[in-house]
Amino acid sequence: MPPRRTETRRRSYDQYCPAARALDAVGDRWTLLIVRELLAGPRRYTDLHADLPGVSTDVLASRLKDMERDALVTRRRLPPPAAAYVYELTERGRGLLPVIGALAEWGAPALEERRPTDAVRAHWFAIPLMRALEGLGVDGVVDVRLDEGEFHVRLRGEGGVAAYGDGPAGLTGVADARIEMDADTCLAVSGGALSVAEGVRGGRIQVQGDGALAAALRGE
Structure with missing residues (x-):
């Protein structure tokens, strides 16, 4: 259970501009990273706190309260x-x-070197990888295994909206394919420098599965 907090006056840029209005809602520190975590599915407060290293309990509680007020999240x-x-x-x-x-794509060049103080979670790689895999044009679920952990991506074919979740898809369904690679390879695929098929041919990526999605990943 998050700690209680006293209500504070809502801050605003007071500008009649859609970008300013958006930043009124999501411009505070940590808010968009909370969104990143919740895009993987419903999370308990303790799970959010564990996967947002560096955030204090007071700040997390405050941001969640603000996000409820702005109709970005619900609590059940x-x-x-x-x-x-x-x-x-x-x-x-x-x-x-x-x-x-878009933020992940814009920020990707800053990941050239991992700093000793950097925390890392496998599912933080999911959104950029998901965007890279959308071009396959195949429906299905793929489990992705990195040294840092595992997540899954649900592809919707051409024009569909993809989704992702923390952990293997076996928790909520059955994966159609499974790929294994290291974080550097995942970043290369996400950034368009390497396709999954090229990674397979170069021995950097292993693909398991027999269906259409696995074949598309292999470039067959």
């Missing part, structure tokens, strides 16, 4: 036996997926 109680609350994005909150994707 899980049915027994879980007896826990989770936060999840509203439709308006999920609409920030392209924004996060």
Whole structure:
């Protein structure tokens, strides 16, 4: 359960501009990273705190409260036996997926060298990789295994909206394919410097599966 906080006056740029209005809602530090976490699905407060290293409990609670107020997230109680609350994005909150994707693409060149102080989670690679795989034009679910952990990507074919989740798809369904690679290779694929098929031929990526999605990943 997040700590209570006293209500504060909402800050605003007070500009009649769509960009300014957007920043009124998501411009505070940590807000878009909370969105990034919730794009993977509903999360408990403790899970959010664990995957946002560096955020204080007070700030996290404050941001979530603000995001509820702005209709970006909702909070609901899980049915027994879980007896826990989770936060999840509203439709308006999920609409920030392209924004996060564009920020990830713009920020990718800054990842040339991993700093000793950098935290890392496997699912942080999901959004840029998902955007790179959308061009395959095939429906299906692919499990992605990195040294740092595992996530899954759900592709919707040409023109569809992809989604992703933390951990393997086996928790919520069955994956159609599985790929294994290291983080540097994942970044190369996400940035367009390397296709999955090229990574397979070069021995940097392993693809498992027999269906259309696995074949597309191999470039067959």
